[in-house]
Amino acid sequence: MKGARVVIVGAGFAGYHAARGLQRSVPDAEIVLINPTDYFLYLPLLPEVAAGVLEPRRICVSLPNRLPNVKLKLGTVTGVDINGHGVEWVDPEGQRCTTEFDRLVLASGSVNKLLPIPGVAEYAHGFRSISEALFLRDHITRQLELAAATKDRDERDARCTFVVVGAGYTGTEVAAQGQLFTRRLVRQLPALREQKVRWVLADLADRLLPGLNPRMSSTAERVLRKRGVEVRTGESVAYAAPDCLRMTKGEEIPTRSLVWCVGVRPDPLVDGLSLATDRGRLRVHETLVVEGRAHVFAAGDCAAVPDVTQPGSFTGMTAQHAQRQGKLVAHNVAASLEGGELTPYKHHDLGFLVDLGGWQSAASPLGIPLSGLPAKAVTRGYHLLSLPGNRTRTAADWAINTVMPPQAVQLGLVGADQVRLDCTANN
Numbered sequence: 001m002k003g004a005r006v007v008i009v010g011a012g013f014a015g016y017h018a019a020r021g022l023q024r025s026v027p028d029a030e031i032v033l034i035n036p037t038d039y040f041l042y043l044p045l046l047p048e049v050a051a052g053v054l055e056p057r058r059i060c061v062s063l064p065n066r067l068p069n070v071k072l073k074l075g076t077v078t079g080v081d082i083n084g085h086g087v088e089w090v091d092p093e094g095q096r097c098t099t100e101f102d103r104l105v106l107a108s109g110s111v112n113k114l115l116p117i118p119g120v121a122e123y124a125h126g127f128r129s130i131s132e133a134l135f136l137r138d139h140i141t142r143q144l145e146l147a148a149a150t151k152d153r154d155e156r157d158a159r160c161t162f163v164v165v166g167a168g169y170t171g172t173e174v175a176a177q178g179q180l181f182t183r184r185l186v187r188q189l190p191a192l193r194e195q196k197v198r199w200v201l202a203d204l205a206d207r208l209l210p211g212l213n214p215r216m217s218s219t220a221e222r223v224l225r226k227r228g229v230e231v232r233t234g235e236s237v238a239y240a241a242p243d244c245l246r247m248t249k250g251e252e253i254p255t256r257s258l259v260w261c262v263g264v265r266p267d268p269l270v271d272g273l274s275l276a277t278d279r280g281r282l283r284v285h286e287t288l289v290v291e292g293r294a295h296v297f298a299a300g301d302c303a304a305v306p307d308v309t310q311p312g313s314f315t316g317m318t319a320q321h322a323q324r325q326g327k328l329v330a331h332n333v334a335a336s337l338e339g340g341e342l343t344p345y346k347h348h349d350l351g352f353l354v355d356l357g358g359w360q361s362a363a364s365p366l367g368i369p370l371s372g373l374p375a376k377a378v379t380r381g382y383h384l385l386s387l388p389g390n391r392t393r394t395a396a397d398w399a400i401n402t403v404m405p406p407q408a409v410q411l412g413l414v415g416a417d418q419v420r421l422d423c424t425a426n427n
Contacts, residue, residue, distance in 0.1 A: 004029045004337050007087050007101035009077050009269070011035035011063055013043075013322035014300030014329070015107035016388070021330025023069040026337060031070045032099060034077055034089050038063050041130060042387055044319060044355075045394075047170070050133040050140075051177035051357070052184075052406045054397050060130065061389040073097070077108065080273055082293060103295055103333050106273075106282060107326065110264035110301035110317060112421055119240030124260035126421040127170055135414040136174075136259065140182060142410055143256055148191035158243055158254035160197045164261060165237050167203035168211065169318075169354060171261030172220055175201040176356040178259075179227050185408055200253065202232040211316065212352050212364075219362040219371045220354055260421055264317060266302045278304040278314065286344035288329045289336075297333055299325035308346050321347065323386070353379045 006022055006029055008015050019033045039060040048054040063072050075089035075097060088098045112126040125139065126132050140162065147159035162182070164175045179199045186192045201224065203210070208224075208231065209217045221231055232247070237258070239246040244254050266280040276283040276291050281304035283291045288305065290296040299305070300322035305315045315321045324347055332342045351365040353375075361375035370378060380398065384391050 002028045004102040005032060005100065006030070006103045006105065006333055006337075007032045007034065007099060008105040008107060009034050009080075009087065010107040010109050010267075010300070010302075011037075011040050012107060012109040012300060013319045014109070014303075014326035015105065016040040016061075016063075016067075017323050017326030018105050018107060018299065018330045018333070019067050019070045020388075021327050022333060023067060025330060025334040027069065029337065031067075032073060032101075033063065033067065033070050034073045034075055034087065035063065036074065036076050036092075038072060038074060040066070040388060042383075043128075044169075044386075045383060046127065046130075046133050047173040047177040047355070049130065050127070050136045050174065051181040052137055052408050053177070053357075053401055054394060056130050056134060058390050058394045058397060059387070061387070066388055073099070077269055080104070080106075080269075082273065082275065082296060085295070101295075103336065104297065105329055105333060106270075106290070106296065106298040106302055107300045107322075107329075108267035108269050108302050109322075110266055111268065112260065113263040113265045114260075114421065115262060117237055117240065119245070120237065120258070120260060121421055123240045123242055124165070124258040124421050125419065126260050127174060128264070129419075131414045132419045134411065135416070135419045137181075137408065138410045138412065138414065139257065140178065141185060141408045144182060144185050144189060144192060144197070145410075147195065148189040154254065156195065157198075159256055160192070160195055161200070161253060161255040162198070162257040162259070163200045163202065163237070163245060163253060163255050164259045165202050166261035166263060167201055167205065167208045167231075167233070168261065168263065169209070171201060171203070171259075172208055172224075173355055173357075174259055174261055175199055175229055176220075176224060176227075176360075179224070179229055180357045181408070184405055188407065198230065199228070200230045200232060202235050202237065202247065204234060204236045204248075206233050208233070209354060212354075213369070215369045216352060216354060216362045216364055219369075220356060223356045223360045223362075223371075264301060270302050281314070286346075287332050287342040288325060288345060289332070289342065294336070297329050299329045305345055308344065309348075315345070315347065320349075353382055355379050 042059040075091040079088040143159040282298040301317040361379040363370045363375035
């Protein structure tokens with residue numbers, strides 16, 4: 001359909017790859033991408049930004065640069081008129097804007113998943129954005145520097161204790177990278193040479209990385225325990241305060257640092273669309289077409305995509321699925337505009353990767369279990385291939401850090417009020 005307008009909501013893994021595919025497959029169409037930022041964020045490497053291993057811009061890929069034939073509209077979508085073919089959003093300066101569409105791709109992603117635990121919303125730090133990663137890096141640095149300056153033993157112990165809740169991909173990598181980060185920082189602070197820096201990783205599941213192969217879980221747990229990380233399975237936080245938290249088994253842990261990596265839920269935008277959902281995710285056909293709406297597609301974390309390899313279930317909320325679905329949705333949108341046949345989403349897992357910092361990783365490429373240096377090589381190779389840009393700079397950072405470990409200072413770019421743990425939209 002020549003001159004058709006396709007509007008994409010969100011530039012995460014699904015939205016970015018949908019836009020990239022559409023600018024190639026339907027050059028005569030107008031592709032509009034609505035996103036709060038002008039960059040695609042490569043989330044899997046966010047823990048390395050928090051640990052000072054990578055600079056923030058390495059994992060922020062310019063949308064105007066990579067999508068030259070796509071019209072980028074900076075803003076947050078506030079409403080969608082499905083029947084009227086319209087989208088409304090608010091730009092960074094508060095101005096309300098609208099646009100019409102012939103085809104709509106909903107790829108608004110997900111937000112932090114909160115649980116009704118007293119104190120968590122007020123005192124925990126989320127981990128889904130560049131701002132949160134930069135704040136966490138400053139926060140960890142500040143806690144150790146303040147610990148080095150105090151003579152109060154109890155205060156020092158509390159500031160040197162860091163608790164991560166959620167032992168999935170993100171939580172495990174945050175704890176792994178964070179422990180190495182604090183170990184480097186202690187070397188710069190003579191007053192803490194004899195001080196124990198405590199890291200606690202807790203999850204209600206019975207093992208780390210519960211969604212992955214048990215062998216990868218045991219590898220990750222072995223590496224973390226060897227470094228001194230306290231792995232608490234079958235346990236979580238029952239109450240959080242500014243300087244202490246209580247675990248579900250009753251133990252009280254004095255700390256000023258609670259990192260919340262429990263999981264994600266679909267963007268709240270989905271709730272206001274009056275479309276069929278499953279656990280907050282838009283119900284779609286195997287072709288990624290929203291049920292009952294032939295002109296609307298959905299992909300990524302906000303979509304409940306049937307998993308044809310496991311009938312009756314949906315694909316997981318992972319970057320790997322979102323990227324593949326983004327590519328497929330571009331193909332299917334183009335096919336719908338040209339009267340072609342739509343293709344169902346079917347995936348084959350190529351393996352999983354978990355970066356444990358330093359020279360340690362756990363990987364299972366093509367089902368082959370790896371650990372140590374071989375896993376690290378596979379992990380970094382995969383990330384370099386998956387990064388849409390900044391590959392040379394990222395590789396250079398890794399190379400330099402092997403011989404010149406990064407030094408940490410507080411940049412003060414992000415305040416605590418800017419990273420409150422909530423469920424605001426992330427499209």
